[in-house]
Amino acid sequence: MDTWQHTTVLLNEAVTALLTKPDATYVDATFGRGGHSRLLLSKLGPQGRLIAFDKDPDAVAEAARIADARFSIRHEGFRSLGELPHGSVAGVLMDLGVSSPQIDNPSRGFSFRNEGPLDMRMDPTRGQSAAQFLATAPVEQMAEVIRDYGEERFAFQVAKAIDARRQERGPLATTTELAELVARAVKTREPGQDPATRTFQALRIFVNAELEELQEALDASLTILQPGGRLVAIAFHSLEDRIVKQFIAKHSREVVDRRAPFAPPKAMKLRALERVKPSAQEVAANPRARSAIMRVAERTDA
Template identity: 80%
Template sequence: MDGTWQHTTVLLNEAVDALVTKPDGNYIDATFGRGGHSRLILSRLDERGRLLAYDKDPEAISVGNAIEDPRFEIRHQGFAALRELEANSATGILMDLGISSPQIDNPARGFSFRADGPLDMRMDPTRGTSAADWLATAPVELMAEVIRDYGEERFAVPIAKAIAARRQERGPLASTSELAQLVAGAVRTREPGQDPATRTFQALRIFVNGELDELQEALKASLDVLQPEGRLVVISFHSLEDRIVKQFIARHSRDEVDRRAPFAAPKPMKLRAIERVKPTAQEIQANPRARSAIMRVAERTRA
């Protein structure tokens, strides 16, 4: 299943400490991964507590199905499925937006530019379109837009043109190493210590999996699903995600005034921002993949 690829959960104790306020509560791990947060949440619950987890990845579902605990349930769905839950049904919702180390480290998944593998990048390889299939037909303008907007890559146009030229000359890209080499030839400069392909691979992964759209849907659903005083805990790993989370919490942490009816009473705020947490130097030293993580915590108001 996971072979030798192991995963170290980022901000493990900090996230669960912020999330679990009642041992008999109903909690949601919206991104199960390899279950680090879920196992610790279960250890904090009493016999009346419940934990529902979601994940798109069939390998994650296999890991979750091995947990023999009557208080636990896992569903093979993305976390936008939160919208299907009953209103005011959750004491806390955790969203860990990072991809798991086994996904990155296993070349067969196609997420990494460091090892050769099929150019897939789907969280759920049984559904949707792979990165290779999309790159085989996407117009130059659309490829450049995706790489620029989701990867914040300033060389998006040269990269898109290089992909188009390559598929015209020798056929579509099929492997991660082919894409990484092509991007390296199109990117003229890069920050010290960063591989030239980093931003392009990030962009394609986000696009192929619809990650930002799903995040926005899940955040919106959380407002209905959370009980009053229920906690929302979100761990982000890059600026695009964190910006969405930060703006969402800020927008719902103030009274909403309808400018079309300036004399009407404002709608009361729905969230209260609690804290912003980053990994300690010790955690980053032990797990360098934690270095970009930011955790934001908010609480549902009684409005």
């Protein structure tokens, strides 16, 4: 069991928005520590099914503690949603970003607050770590990643500092080394925010290809949702929320083929239902909830 605790954000709101038919099949696309999954299972009927996905081996180990025949977990990222049968599920839940146990466990390398290896992979068994990327990436590529995924104004200065450091003393190896370097390179900081916040966010998103995977998962959700099925997505920063918002908007309008202007327009595939933010009480109890935005859409008959 995890030493690090996780408080699920918008728990009741998400499950209420998602669950329309108790005996249908649902997907928790980002199991995390299972807060949404456990509540959903408590409300499912005897014929209901819940399929969960997660890249993180710790999350898969946590899921193994759920002794319920209606539940299964796949050790895969949610870009694999498209492997499920078309039109087979009544709801897809995506709780995006990084979980508290991942942030709080220094060995995972997500946090600038505690010293740990500079890793940041959701699945430490696959892919390139943040340290490996920073050891060899050209300055221009590092700056592009930090600017585009972290929205960091001083991205080029940070990249130059990383390059100077690796030439002088070798590559960065720990989270604190990177955090201290960024603090020196970022000349002004936002009130209440550590200067390393944006750089760490950028590297995490890049290493895990989070935005690309989100786009693939959203596209896949359209194929696996039944008519009337719900898409519920909770985002914690503007880059993710923008992708979700634009995806729902794109598929919530009829499309006219300009090459055949007199042909009937293609019907919309989604209907936007609501946008929900955490209550003041939830934010007071769990400050990490403050930036969350939940968007809900429904699959149309098209």
